[in-house]
Amino acid sequence: MKGQRDNRFDHAGQQGFEGRAAGRQGTGGLTGGKRASGQQAPAARYGYSAQGAHRAAPQGARGKAAPGATGAHGMATPDQTAYMPAMPGAGSGGKGAGGKSSHASTKMPHKAVFIALGIFIVILAIAYGAGVFVFHERFYPQTSLGSLDISMNTREEAAEQLTAVESNYEVAVSGEGLDFVVSAEDGGVSIDADAVISSAASDVNPWLWFIQMWGTHDETSHLAASSDEGALADFVRAQVDEFNADAEPSEDASIVYSSNSGAYEIKQEVYGTQVAADQVASAVATAIATMQDTVRVTEDMLVKPQVLSDDERLASGRDAANAMIKCDVTLKSSDTGVQAGEVNGDVISQWISFGEDFQPTLDEEAMGAWIDDLSSAYNTIGTTRTYTRGDGKEVTAEGGDYGWSVDSETLKSAVKDAIDNGTQGDLEVSFTSTGNGYTKAGMDWGAYCDVDLTEQHAYYYDASGDLLWESGIVSGVPDAENSTPTGIYWLKNLQQDVSLKGPIDPKTNKPEWDSPVDYWMPFVDNLVGLHDASWQPSWVFSDASAYKTYGSHGCVNLPTKKAAQLFDIIQIGDPVIVHW
Numbered sequence: 001m002k003g004q005r006d007n008r009f010d011h012a013g014q015q016g017f018e019g020r021a022a023g024r025q026g027t028g029g030l031t032g033g034k035r036a037s038g039q040q041a042p043a044a045r046y047g048y049s050a051q052g053a054h055r056a057a058p059q060g061a062r063g064k065a066a067p068g069a070t071g072a073h074g075m076a077t078p079d080q081t082a083y084m085p086a087m088p089g090a091g092s093g094g095k096g097a098g099g100k101s102s103h104a105s106t107k108m109p110h111k112a113v114f115i116a117l118g119i120f121i122v123i124l125a126i127a128y129g130a131g132v133f134v135f136h137e138r139f140y141p142q143t144s145l146g147s148l149d150i151s152m153n154t155r156e157e158a159a160e161q162l163t164a165v166e167s168n169y170e171v172a173v174s175g176e177g178l179d180f181v182v183s184a185e186d187g188g189v190s191i192d193a194d195a196v197i198s199s200a201a202s203d204v205n206p207w208l209w210f211i212q213m214w215g216t217h218d219e220t221s222h223l224a225a226s227s228d229e230g231a232l233a234d235f236v237r238a239q240v241d242e243f244n245a246d247a248e249p250s251e252d253a254s255i256v257y258s259s260n261s262g263a264y265e266i267k268q269e270v271y272g273t274q275v276a277a278d279q280v281a282s283a284v285a286t287a288i289a290t291m292q293d294t295v296r297v298t299e300d301m302l303v304k305p306q307v308l309s310d311d312e313r314l315a316s317g318r319d320a321a322n323a324m325i326k327c328d329v330t331l332k333s334s335d336t337g338v339q340a341g342e343v344n345g346d347v348i349s350q351w352i353s354f355g356e357d358f359q360p361t362l363d364e365e366a367m368g369a370w371i372d373d374l375s376s377a378y379n380t381i382g383t384t385r386t387y388t389r390g391d392g393k394e395v396t397a398e399g400g401d402y403g404w405s406v407d408s409e410t411l412k413s414a415v416k417d418a419i420d421n422g423t424q425g426d427l428e429v430s431f432t433s434t435g436n437g438y439t440k441a442g443m444d445w446g447a448y449c450d451v452d453l454t455e456q457h458a459y460y461y462d463a464s465g466d467l468l469w470e471s472g473i474v475s476g477v478p479d480a481e482n483s484t485p486t487g488i489y490w491l492k493n494l495q496q497d498v499s500l501k502g503p504i505d506p507k508t509n510k511p512e513w514d515s516p517v518d519y520w521m522p523f524v525d526n527l528v529g530l531h532d533a534s535w536q537p538s539w540v541f542s543d544a545s546a547y548k549t550y551g552s553h554g555c556v557n558l559p560t561k562k563a564a565q566l567f568d569i570i571q572i573g574d575p576v577i578v579h580w
Contacts, residue, residue, distance in 0.1 A: 128210065131206070131210060131213075132206045132207060132209065133206075134206075134209070135204055135206040135209040135213070136206045137154050137155065138152050138153065138154050138204075139151060139152065139153050139158065139200070139201070139204060139219075140152075140204060140209070140212060140213045140217050141213060142215070142216045142217060143216075143217040143218075143219060144216075144217070144218050144219065144220065145158065145161075145162070145196075145200060145219045145220060145222070145223060146220045146223050146290075146291045146292075147165075147293065148161050148162065148165065150200075150219070155197050155198070155201055158197045158200070159193040159194055159196075159197045160193075162191060162193040162196060162197065163191070163193045165191075165291075166184060166189070166190070166191045166193070166225075167184065168184075169183075169184045169189055169191075169225075169291070169293070170182060170183045170293065171187070171284055171287050171288060171292070171293055171294065171295055172293065172294050172295070173236075173239075173280065173283075173284060173294075173295045173297060174294075174295075174296065174297060175296045175298060175301075176273070176275060176297045176298070176299065176301070176302060177243065177247070177273065178239075178240065178243050178275050178280070178297050180239045182232070182235065182236070182284055182288075186231070186232070186235045187227045187228065187231065187232040187235065187284065187285075187288055188227050188228025188231045188232060189225055189226070189227050189288055190226050190227075191224075191225045191226075191291070192224070192226075195224070196222055196223060196224055199222040199224075200219035200222040203217070203219060203222075220290065220291075221290075223289075223290050223291040224289060224291075225288050225289060225290075225291055226288075226289075227285055227288045227289075229285065232281060232284060232285060232288075233277075233278075233281045236277060236280050236281040236284055237277040237278075237281065240275050240276075240277035240280055243274075243275060244274040244275060244277075244303075247272060247273040247274040247275070248270075248272040248273045248274065249270075249272045249274050249303070250269070250270055250271055250274065250302070250303045250304055250305045251267075251269060251270035251272070251305060252269055252305045252306055252307035253266060253267060253268055253269040253305065253307050253308050253309040253311060253314060254266070254267045254307070254314075254354075255314055255317050255318050255321060255354055255358065255360075257321075257325075257345070257346075257349035257352075262325075262344075262345045262346070263322050263325070263345070264318045264322050264325070264349070265318065266314050266315065266318055267309075268309045269305035269307065269308050270305065271302070271304065272302070272303060273302065274302065274303040275297060275301055275302055275303065276301055276302065276303050279300075279301040280295070280297060280301055283295045283297075283301070311358075313357060313358040314358055316358065316359070317354055317357075317358035317359050317360055320359060320360050321349075321352055321354075321360040323422070324348060324352060324360055324362065324419060325345035325348045325349060325352075326422035326424075327343060327344070327348060327418045327419045327421075327422050327423055327424070328342075328343070328344040328345070328423075328424045329342070329343050329344075329415075329418050329423055329424065329425060329426065329427040330342050330425070330426050330427065331343065331374070331411075331426075331427050331429050332426050332427070332428060332429060333378075333428070333429045333431070333438075334428060335431060335434050335438070336378075336404070336434075336437075336438035337438070338378070338438055340374060340377075340378060340406075340429050341374050343415055343418065343419070343427070347370070348362075348419060350366065350370070351363045351364075351366045351367045351370070362416075362419065364412075364416065367412065367415065367416065368408075368412050371408055371411050371412050371415060372408055374406075375405075375406035375408045378404055378406050378429075378431075379403070379404060379405045379406055380403035380404050380405075380435070380444045381400075381401060381402065381403035381404070381405050381433060382398070382399055382400065382401075382403070383398065383403065384396065384397070384398035385397055385398070385442050385443060385444070385488065386442050387442055387443040389450055389459070389461075390459070390461045390465050390466070390467050391459075391467070395450070395452075395577070395579055396579070397486065397487065397488050397577050397578070397579040398486075398487065398488075399486065399487030399488070400488035400489045400577075400578075401487075401488075401489055401490065402435060402445070402488045402489050402490040402575045402576075403433065403435055403444060403488065404431055404433060404434055404435050404438065404444055405431055405432045405433035406429060406430075406431055406432070407430040407431055407432045410430050411429055411430065414427055414428075415427070435490070435573075435575065436448075436463075436490075436571070436573050436574055436575065437463055445574075445575045446462070446463030447460070447461060447462045447463050447468075447570075447571070447574055448460070448461055448574060448575040448576070448577055449491075449530075449566070449570060449574060449575070449576045449577065450577050450579075451473065451475075451484075451530075451556055451576060451577065451578040451579070452579065452580075453475050453484060453486070453547075453578065453579065453580045454544075454580045455544060456472060456473050456474065456475065456543075456544040456545075456546070456547060457470065457471070457472055457473060457544075458470060458471050458472075458473050458530070458556065458558070458566075460566060460569060460570060468569055469562075469565055469566055469569060471541070471558055471559060471562035471565075471566070472541035472542050472559070472562075473541065473556050473557060473558060474533065474536055474540050474541065474546055474547050474550055474551060474552060474556075474557040475547045475551060475552065475554075475556055475557075476547070476551050476552045476553060476554040476555065477547065477548070477551030477552070477553075478547070478548060478551065482551060482552065482553050482554050483554065484528065484552075484554050484555070484556060484578060485524055485528060485554065485578065486578045486579055486580065487577075487578060488575055488576075488577050488578075489523040489524055489575065489576045489578070490523065490573050490574065490575055490576070491521060491522070491523050491570060491571065491572050491573060491574050491575075491576055492522045492523060492525065492526060492529075492572065493520070493521070493522050493526065493572060494520075494521055494567060494570070494572055495519075495520040495521075495522075496518055496519055496520070496567075497516070497517075497518060498516070498520040498531075499514055499515065499516045499517075500513070500514070500515045500516070500517055500520070500531065500555070501513065501514045501515075502553065513553070515533075515535070517531040517532050517533070517563075518532050518534075518560060518563065518564070519531055519532050519558075519560075519563040519564055519566075519567040521563075521566065521567060521570060523576040523578075527554075528554050528555055528556075529555055529556070530555070530556045530558060530563065530566065530576070531555055531556075531557070531558065531563060532557075532558055532559065532560040532563035532564070533552070533558065533559075533560075534560050536550060536557055537550075538559065540557075541557075541558075541559055556578075
């Protein structure tokens with residue numbers, strides 16, 4: 001029996017394989033191609049003959065038999081089935097039962113995967129569309145606008161938040177000792193909330209929400225507010241000016257004169273604590289523009305010196321100025337023997353100014369004013385003098401034409417030349433008018449004649465103050481036309497045998513008077529002077545009131561003898577002091 005089973009197996013199996021082979025050959029299948037390439041057939045691999053199987057199998061069953069041999073009724077025995085391998089699928093000429101079963105086992109899992117994938121895609125599409133819809137009008141989560149949290153806000157909601165902030169908005173300014181607050185009203189602040197929100201919303205791309213929504217979003221850069229530039233600047237400056245009033249100002253490095261060293265030096269710059277109002281105002285305006293609520297005043301906003309000590313222009317100017325103060329001269333008058341003053345660095349430095357280029361310039365106007373002041377101390381003509389006469393009486397006199405007058409224009413030129421040349425030594429002071437001596441202020445003369453109208457007495461003192469001569473006098477009649485003029489005059493002439501004539505009388509065409517004198521000593525031009533008056537009675541020279549009735553036309557009448565004595569000692573140019 002075993003042998004029979006084997007024969008049937010061989011015969012039927014061979015037919016089955018041949019049937020499948022025929023099917024493959026008829027359709028040009030991949031199996032026939034492989035055999036043509038020299039691959040071994042399945043039957044050969046399992047040790048049986050393909051030819052025997054072909055003969056045993058019915059022709060109509062080729063390609064339909066299940067793997068394994070069939071008996072007379074076309075059924076395979078269990079033993080035969082156990083030895084048949086599963087064959088690859090064939091062409092239309094011969095699909096075996098084993099090939100059909102393998103295809104059905106993989107088709108169902110593939111379909112389930114496609115269904116699940118389709119459902120997932122639909123869900124994703126719905127979720128994506130929902131996200132696009134939501135973020136078309138709303139901001140992403142974790143979105144900030146300045147200090148505002150506008151996460152998931154609609155544009156309208158975000159604009160409402162921003163508008164609410166505007167009325168309460170303020171900027172706190174602090175630092176470097178300065179501390180104040182700028183309100184929205186103070187700065188004229190206004191916000192276009194809709195424009196700001198619209199600009200910020202431009203960063204939201206609803207089509208990419210699934211990427212962008214996960215991060216943080218700072219839209220502060222879109223914040224924009226406007227301010228009243230003028231009102232803001234005025235408010236900030238008022239606050240800063242109030243602070244600066246008590247703050248230490250900065251100082252530029254400069255060129256200064258040191259009296260200790262007698263030279264110009266560079267003074268170091270000073271860094272103060274005052275704040276630059278324009279910089280603070282600019283910082284506040286910038287903060288308002290981006291809706292920041294604080295401004296920190298830093299050291300950079302302090303007023304800084306603009307010129308530093310290492311500026312080469314300072315060194316150049318200093319050296320040039322020091323060259324100008326080398327002059328050191330003493331102003332002296334050989335006529336008076338008086339030292340009028342000194343022109344040295346301490347004085348010249350008062351006349352030097354520095355330009356924007358720090359080069360020194362001599363202020364000749366200031367120099368001239370100094371010389372004028374100096375001259376005034378020595379210009380005595382017409383000034384009031386108070387002195388003590390030799391007999392101890394204190395006398396005050398003013399007016400007249402006697403005195404000293406400095407030639408200030410010549411002196412100015414001489415001083416300027418001395419400065420330019422760095423002259424050292426004495427510098428002569430020249431005068432346009434001189435007296436006969438200069439002893440001290442208030443008594444700028446040597447020998448002098450004192451005419452006391454109150455006493456009706458005259459005195460002549462030498463330069464040492466010794467009395468050399470005196471005499472009673474008769475002065476002019478005390479009226480508007482004939483009173484003797486008071487003042488300090490200088491003696492104009494010394495003449496003898498002169499006829500003193502009055503003005504011409506229009507009626508007679510002759511002088512109103514014609515009085516010959518032996519000694520004529522005029523002191524007011526050639527009109528009023530001291531002279532002998534032989535026509536006066538002798539008693540009038542000892543009566544202090546005689547001038548009221550026996551007075552002259554203005555001259556000082558003397559006894560002839562006394563006139564001769566005075567004529568011998570008085571000098572032209574001597575002062576004649578007439579006073580009450």
